[in-house]
Amino acid sequence: MAALDLSIDTASVSPVRKRRFGNLFLIAAAWIVIVFVAAALANILPLPEPDHMDIGGRRLPPTAAHLLGTDNLARDMLSRLIFGARASLIVGLLAPVIGLGIGGALGMLAGYFRGRLETLIVGSVDVLLAFPPLVLALAVVAYLGQSITNLTIVIGFLSIPAFTRVARAATLSLAQREFVTAARALGATHLRILVRELLPNVFLPLLAFFLLAVAVTIVVEGALSFLGLGVPPPTPSWGSMIGEGRESLEFTPWLAFIPAVTMFLTVLAFNIVGDTLRAITDPRQGAL
Amino acid sequence: MLGFVGRRIIYLVPVLLAVTLLTFFIASLLPGDLAYAMLGDQATPDKVAALRHEMGLDLPVIWRYLHWLGDVLQGNLGRSFRTGETVADAITGRLPVSVELMLMAEITGLLIGIPIAIICAVKQGGAFDRIATGIAFGKLSIPAFMVAILMIYLFAVKLHLLPATGYVPFAEDPIGNIRGFILPALTLAFGEWPVLMRVLRSDMIATLQEDYIAMAKAKGLKPWRILLVHALKPSSLTLVTVTGINIGRLIGGALIVETIFALPGIGRLLVTAIYARDFIILQGVVLFVAAGFVIVNFIVDLLYAVLDPRIRHGRA
Amino acid sequence: MNAAPLLSIENVSVDLPTPRGNLRAVDGVDLVLAPGQTLGIVGESGCGKTMLSRAILQLLPKKANLTGRVMFDGRDMVTLPREALRKLRGPSLAVVFQDPMTSLNPVLTIGLQIGETLQEHLGMDGSSAAKRSVELLAAVGIPAPEQRLKQYPHQLSGGMRQRVAIAIALSCEPKLLIADEPTTALDVTVQAQILDLLAREQRSRHMAMILITHDLGVVAGRTDEVAVMYAGRVVERAPTSDLFKRMRMPYSEALLAAIPKIDAPPHSKLPAISGRPPDPTRPIPGCSFSPRCRYVKDRCKAEKPALTTPDSANHQYACWHPLSLRERMSA
Numbered sequence: 001m002a003a004l005d006l007s008i009d010t011a012s013v014s015p016v017r018k019r020r021f022g023n024l025f026l027i028a029a030a031w032i033v034i035v036f037v038a039a040a041l042a043n044i045l046p047l048p049e050p051d052h053m054d055i056g057g058r059r060l061p062p063t064a065a066h067l068l069g070t071d072n073l074a075r076d077m078l079s080r081l082i083f084g085a086r087a088s089l090i091v092g093l094l095a096p097v098i099g100l101g102i103g104g105a106l107g108m109l110a111g112y113f114r115g116r117l118e119t120l121i122v123g124s125v126d127v128l129l130a131f132p133p134l135v136l137a138l139a140v141v142a143y144l145g146q147s148i149t150n151l152t153i154v155i156g157f158l159s160i161p162a163f164t165r166v167a168r169a170a171t172l173s174l175a176q177r178e179f180v181t182a183a184r185a186l187g188a189t190h191l192r193i194l195v196r197e198l199l200p201n202v203f204l205p206l207l208a209f210f211l212l213a214v215a216v217t218i219v220v221e222g223a224l225s226f227l228g229l230g231v232p233p234p235t236p237s238w239g240s241m242i243g244e245g246r247e248s249l250e251f252t253p254w255l256a257f258i259p260a261v262t263m264f265l266t267v268l269a270f271n272i273v274g275d276t277l278r279a280i281t282d283p284r285q286g287a288l
Numbered sequence: 289m290l291g292f293v294g295r296r297i298i299y300l301v302p303v304l305l306a307v308t309l310l311t312f313f314i315a316s317l318l319p320g321d322l323a324y325a326m327l328g329d330q331a332t333p334d335k336v337a338a339l340r341h342e343m344g345l346d347l348p349v350i351w352r353y354l355h356w357l358g359d360v361l362q363g364n365l366g367r368s369f370r371t372g373e374t375v376a377d378a379i380t381g382r383l384p385v386s387v388e389l390m391l392m393a394e395i396t397g398l399l400i401g402i403p404i405a406i407i408c409a410v411k412q413g414g415a416f417d418r419i420a421t422g423i424a425f426g427k428l429s430i431p432a433f434m435v436a437i438l439m440i441y442l443f444a445v446k447l448h449l450l451p452a453t454g455y456v457p458f459a460e461d462p463i464g465n466i467r468g469f470i471l472p473a474l475t476l477a478f479g480e481w482p483v484l485m486r487v488l489r490s491d492m493i494a495t496l497q498e499d500y501i502a503m504a505k506a507k508g509l510k511p512w513r514i515l516l517v518h519a520l521k522p523s524s525l526t527l528v529t530v531t532g533i534n535i536g537r538l539i540g541g542a543l544i545v546e547t548i549f550a551l552p553g554i555g556r557l558l559v560t561a562i563y564a565r566d567f568i569i570l571q572g573v574v575l576f577v578a579a580g581f582v583i584v585n586f587i588v589d590l591l592y593a594v595l596d597p598r599i600r601h602g603r604a
Numbered sequence: 605m606n607a608a609p610l611l612s613i614e615n616v617s618v619d620l621p622t623p624r625g626n627l628r629a630v631d632g633v634d635l636v637l638a639p640g641q642t643l644g645i646v647g648e649s650g651c652g653k654t655m656l657s658r659a660i661l662q663l664l665p666k667k668a669n670l671t672g673r674v675m676f677d678g679r680d681m682v683t684l685p686r687e688a689l690r691k692l693r694g695p696s697l698a699v700v701f702q703d704p705m706t707s708l709n710p711v712l713t714i715g716l717q718i719g720e721t722l723q724e725h726l727g728m729d730g731s732s733a734a735k736r737s738v739e740l741l742a743a744v745g746i747p748a749p750e751q752r753l754k755q756y757p758h759q760l761s762g763g764m765r766q767r768v769a770i771a772i773a774l775s776c777e778p779k780l781l782i783a784d785e786p787t788t789a790l791d792v793t794v795q796a797q798i799l800d801l802l803a804r805e806q807r808s809r810h811m812a813m814i815l816i817t818h819d820l821g822v823v824a825g826r827t828d829e830v831a832v833m834y835a836g837r838v839v840e841r842a843p844t845s846d847l848f849k850r851m852r853m854p855y856s857e858a859l860l861a862a863i864p865k866i867d868a869p870p871h872s873k874l875p876a877i878s879g880r881p882p883d884p885t886r887p888i889p890g891c892s893f894s895p896r897c898r899y900v901k902d903r904c905k906a907e908k909p910a911l912t913t914p915d916s917a918n919h920q921y922a923c924w925h926p927l928s929l930r931e932r933m934s935a
Contacts, residue, residue, distance in 0.1 A: 127306040130585075131578045132537050134544075135558065136314070139574045142562040143317040219431040223544055226433045229562060239433075246437055246548075250445050260434045268429035275425070499706035502663050507721045507772065508693035517720075522711045596711060597756040 025276050028269035035266055039085040047079040050236045069254070077255070080236040081262060087237040088263070091152050091221040092270075096213035098156025099163040104206050106160070107167025112175055112194060122168070125161040133158050137220060138229060146232040155220055159213050166209045170202045204277070211274030215267045222263055238263040292593055300586050307582060308360065311575040312353050315567065365572035370564055375572030378557055383539075385455070386553035389546070390538040392473035394531060397480030402527075405485045406515055409492035421489070424482035436475045436548045443471060453550040472549040476542060480534055487530050491523040498522075525595060532588030536581040609675075610780060610812050611637040611660065616672035617836075618655050618664060625885045629655040631836035632672075634911075637829075639779065642806060642813045644823030644844065646859060647833035650881055653816045654702075656833070657782050660814075661699055662689055677779060694725045698778035700802075703789040704765035708757040714741075715753030718772050725776045740771040744801060763794035767801065774805055780812045787822070799826060820856070821863045824848060832856045835882055835892035838911060842919040850919070852926035855893045891924065899925055 038045070062069045069077050106125070110118040140154045174180065175198070183197050218238075224230030225239030233240060238259040245256030340346050347355070359366070365375035408417040444452035450471050456464040495501065496519055504518040543555025550556070554573060561569040618630040630652045637643050645653045658664045660674055662681050674681040677696060681689065701707035709717060718740060719733035728736065734753060741749035744767040757765055766786060773781055783802055787795035803826045806813045815827055823830050823844060831841040832853060840853035851857050858877045879896040882888055891897070894904040901924065909922040 124306075127303060127310065130303055130307055130582045131310070132581055135574060135577050138543070138558065138562060139314055139570060140317060142565075142570060143314060143567070215429065219429075223431055223433055227544065227547060227559060229559075242433065242437065246440075249437065249441055253441055253445075256437050256441075260437065264430055264434065267431075268426060271425070271429050499701055499703065500709040503699075503701060503707045503769075503772075504709070505663055506661055506693055506697075506699045507724075508690045508695070509720065509724055510690070513720070513724075518709055518712070522709065598710060598758050 024272055028272035031265055031269040032273065035085050035269075036089065038082050039089050042079075042082045042086060045082065047082065048076040050075065050080045050083040050234075077258060080241060081238075081259060084236040084238045084241055084259065085262075085266075087148065087225075087231045087235060088218050088221060088239075088266070090148060091155065091231075092214045092218040094152045095156035095217045095221075096159055096163075096210050098153065099159030099213060100206060100210050103160040103163025104167045104202070107164040107169075108171045108194060108198060108202060110164070111168040111171025112190070112198065118168075121164065125164045128158070129161045134220065134223065137224065138227075141224065141229060146229065148231055148235070151221060151224065151230055155217055159217070162213065163206065163209065167202055167206055170205045171198055174198055174201050208274055208277035208280075211270050211277060215270035215274065218263065218267050218270070293590060296586060296589050300582070303582055304579060307578045308357055308575065309353070311571060311578060312356060314574065315571045316349070360575065365575070366568040368566050368569045370566045370569075375569055378569060379554065379573065379576050382553050382557050385551055386539050386542065386546070386555065388458075389469060389472055389476070389542055389551060389553060390535055392469050393476035393480060393538060393542075394535055396473055396477035397484055397534075398531065400477065401481035401484035402488060402520075404481070405488035405492060406520070408485070408489045409496060410515065412493055420485070424485050427478070427482040430479075432475055432479050433544050433548065435478050436472070436545055439471045439475050440548070455551050468549075468551070472542075472545045472551055475545050475549075476538065483530060483534075484527060488523060488527045491526050492519060495519045495523040521595065525592060528591055528595060529588055532584055532591070536584035539577065539580050539584075608638075608678075609636045610639040610641075610677060611635070612673075612675045613656075613660065614673040614675070616656070616659055616670065616674060618652070618659050619669040619671075620655075620665065621667055621669075622885060627884045628836055628887065629668075629884060630659060633833075633836075633838050635831060635838065635841075637780070637812055637814065639812055640810045641829065642803075642815060642827040644827035644830040645814060645816045645833060646818065646820050646823055646830060646856075648818055648859075648877075648881055650884070651833045652836040652884075653833050654784055655836075657699070657784050657814065657816055660782060661693070661697065691725070694721050694778070695776040696779050698773035698776070698781050700766070700769050700773050700781065700783045700786045702785040704757070704762060704769050705789065707769055708765055710757055712756075713753065714755055714757065714760075714768055718753075718768070718775055721772060721775050736775070737771075740775055741768070744768075744771045744774070744805075745797075746771070762790050763798065766790060766794075766798055770798070770801065770805070774809070777809060778811060780814070781806065782814045782816070784816045785818070786815075788818070802826075819863065820860045832859065836884060837892065837922065838920075839893065839923070840921040841911070842921075846916070846919050850915075852915075852919070852921040853893075853923050854897050854899050854925075854927060857927060858896075858898075891922070899927075901925055 103125075106121050110121040137151075137154050137158060141150055144150045144154070180193060180197055183193050188197070221230055221237070222239030222242070225237040226243040228240065228243060230239055231237035241259035242256050242263070245252070245254075245259065248255055345352070363376060365379075367374045368378065404420050408420050411417055440452040443450045451468055452471065454464075455468050458465040501514065501519060504514045509518070539554060542553065543559050545551075546553045546555040547559050554577065558570065558573045558577070561567075561573060613633055613635040616630055616633045617628060620627040620629055633652075633656060635643065645656065647653050655664070655668075659670055660676070660681065662674075662684075664670060670682060672682075676692070679688075679692075681692075684692070708714075715734060715737055718737040719728075719730070722728045722733040722736055723730070737753060738749045741752055746752055746764060746767050752760070752768070757768070760768065766789075770786075781802075786802065787798050790798060799822060802813065802815070805811070813827075815823060817823060820830075825844075827844050829841070830844050830847050831838045832847075832855065833839065834855050840847065840851075840856050842850075847856065848860075851860065855877075862877060877896060882892050882895065888895070890903075890905040890907055891909055894900045897904065903924050907924070909924050911920050911922045913920050914926075
């Protein structure tokens with residue numbers, strides 16, 4: 001029986017997996033790498049300073065000196081785009097790390113120990129979900145003051161509930177499996193079971209969710225910066241570039257469209273990669 | 289039914305209390321002191337101390353919370369120290385704008401999302417389904433402010449069809465009022481339909497496998513009747529939840545769209561309060577928006593009972 | 605069987621693509637049913653009897669592939685346009701499904717679910733449909749029928765729900781009713797009531813009926829003819845009384861033996877059919893029942909027996925070594 005089931009499994013699942021890592025996935029992953037490398041090497045690349053105003057002129061079309069032209073304040077668009085990637089990636093990656101760490105731990109504890117602890121964790125996390133996230137983020141940043149650090153902390157804090165849910169669901173489905181029971185029967189401590197048995201299995205679904213959270217975070221950061229309430233000027237950010245470009249939409253629409261397209265592609269790439277991983281590591285499928 | 293409502297209310301009260309606590313806590317994150325912020329340039333130690341005393345800021349934090357909560361329960365959310373307008377007046381004045389926007393956006397989103405979802409579910413795996421789900425997935429990566437800019441560029445800047453900004457009250461100029469809402473509502477609807485469509489599509493696919501759909505076919509009913517009467521209603525539970533969450537979210541949560549299109553709604557009130565560092569208004573609006581969100585979700589839970597008689601009769 | 609047949613199934617096969625390969629659920633079945641007659645289709649689960657009923661109703665899964673002819677009331681169901689087929693379902697051809705928990709829509713009232721067929725096919729308005737619904741519910745033995753119209757399926761017991769499903773099926777006076785394991789999901793105590801209700805309504809309305817079941821005991825006394833199915837094929841078919849008098853196919857015998865006897869001594873072991881039906885995605889060359897047959901001979905494993913009528917024109921069976929009367933008594 002077991003052998004039969006196994007053969008069905010490999011026969012029906014493997015072609016799907018092969019298809020999942022299709023060209024789209026590879027292009028998306030490649031785009032993420034390009035953005036990463038560009039942002040990391042921004043200081044080394046032969047670019048003008050992102051806040052340097054070229055006396056040559058404002059809103060210039062692309063030239064040899066300015067490959068993507070200049071913006072409303074005569075600053076180099078390409079340089080601002082690449083330095084803007086930094087802000088988006090710093091907030092976009094670090095904030096979900098906070099959610100992953102705290103939310104993941106809370107979710108695993110809730111799913112493993114159950115009982116009152118679970119009720120308490122799920123309950124307090126639900127309260128946080130009661131707030132519309134963008135409003136909460138705006139309010140906190142308004143009170144705390146605008147900075148990349150504050151922005152990261154706030155958005156990270158707001159991502160805790162979602163990570164808690166994912167981790168709890170994954171832990172719940174795993175905690176009843178044989179290998180956990182076996183470890184418990186062998187006298188393993190709770191800490192050991194959580195770290196050595198459960199964490200490696202919960203980690204993959206969490207990682208998939210992390211990538212989706214990066215996409216959402218980049219959007220939230222962009223929205224806040226677009227309103228002028230995110231990354232403080234003059235530090236460039238895609239969101240604030242779109243916001244500045246909006247003012248001259250009539251004459252130079254590309255000032256808004258270039259950062260918008262860049263941001264869209266990046267968010268889409270994270271969504272594609274994250275969704276592919278999620279489909280593969282879905283605990284509901286793994287449980288079958 | 290009454291037991292069901294009762295259970296939901298018992299759950300609602302602690303959540304609302306927690307919302308007030310969190311709102312109060314966020315306001316206390318303000319570095320320094322509200323009195324300094326209010327007095328601005330004129331802050332002298334004497335004046336600050338006097339204002340602190342007057343506002344009760346020198347009381348212990350728990351007393352301040354209870355005091356504030358008492359005021360809130362009486363409907364007194366305070367008064368802007370910039371304009372002198374009460375928070376309650378500011379909110380009631382802008383609420384109709386947000387509600388109008390929310391209704392237009394949500395209805396448009398449903399009008400786009402539901403038919404697409406039904407077609408996709410019926411022709412699951414077909415060309416239309418694959419294209420529509422692909423577009424919906426891609427759409428999840430386009431935030432509202434990008435859509436807004438694209439809309440303004442296309443319809444206002446290029447085609448001169450609709451105004452990009454300019455709110456007119458409905459009583460003054462009904463047509464102008466509606467015209468002013470079209471672009472912002474479309475922008476929001478553009479973000480709504482993929483979510484609604486995905487949710488309904490997957491539920492509908494599951495429903496179409498049910499025996500009672502085979503039964504409806506065996507009864508010789510017309511195909512549209514099977515889809516709209518027999519399949520849509522049992523498939524719409526998650527759709528109702530998501531719609532409800534969106535409605536709650538859009539009241540005050542449409543702040544980006546309201547700001548871009550200069551619509552004087554709740555979201556715009558929030559953003560201008562932040563720009564003006566008007567913390568009393570900010571706190572009041574945050575509380576209103578969060579409490580409204582919780583209450584709308586509560587109403588959605590009750591709607592479940594209308595849609596699914598099994599829940600109404602306590603068999604959930 | 606002299607009258608023109610109401611339903612004739614000619615060489616019908618149903619293939620289902622599965623990840624493990626093609627699954628032949630129904631394999632070359634021929635059946636004929638005259639108006640007002642009842643036919644029992646008996647077999648274990650997975651023998652293809654439900655797929656056969658879905659083939660008659662043209663309610664097969666989208667991926668399923670049907671070959672052969674299904675002639676109903678002079679029309680070929682397979683090639684019938686969708687709209688004509690829809691108008692046939694309800695007034696001419698009705699079905700009662702196995703599980704009334706899932707075959708009634710949980711979010712629509714009983715009244716709507718009965719009334720809509722009346723409005724659709726008989727052109728009734730809302731109030732006359734409601735009146736007729738009450739009569740129908742009363743006819744199938746539902747107490748307080750007026751109150752039921754506003755109720756939802758979950759407010760009724762399983763037996764009552766199946767009565768509602770029967771009322772819906774009967775509502776447009778169909779010429780043929782297909783009852784697909786109508787009592788399997790019900791409590792033992794109500795099974796006989798539902799079967800008797802079906803038999804009574806069938807007789808009083810002169811409607812033809814196909815009763816699908818896994819229980820030979822159910823078709824005894826309630827059908828004119830019985831077809832026993834195994835692995836997608838009809839393996840024995842005879843008038844009901846003939847079949848029970850002279851069973852030819854060892855599988856039919858095994859099915860009958862599997863019914864618990866009321867007069868058996870206490871604690872006696874129930875005879876079960878050993879083994880499981882063959883994997884329908886892996887056809888075997890000989891008789892499909894040969895791996896489980898207690899009388900199996902070499903020829904059974906090598907050659908597939910055809911459905912023939914060796915001893916009387918009415919009694920068909922597919923077996924190389926049929927049970928004779930003598931053998932059966934000694935067995």
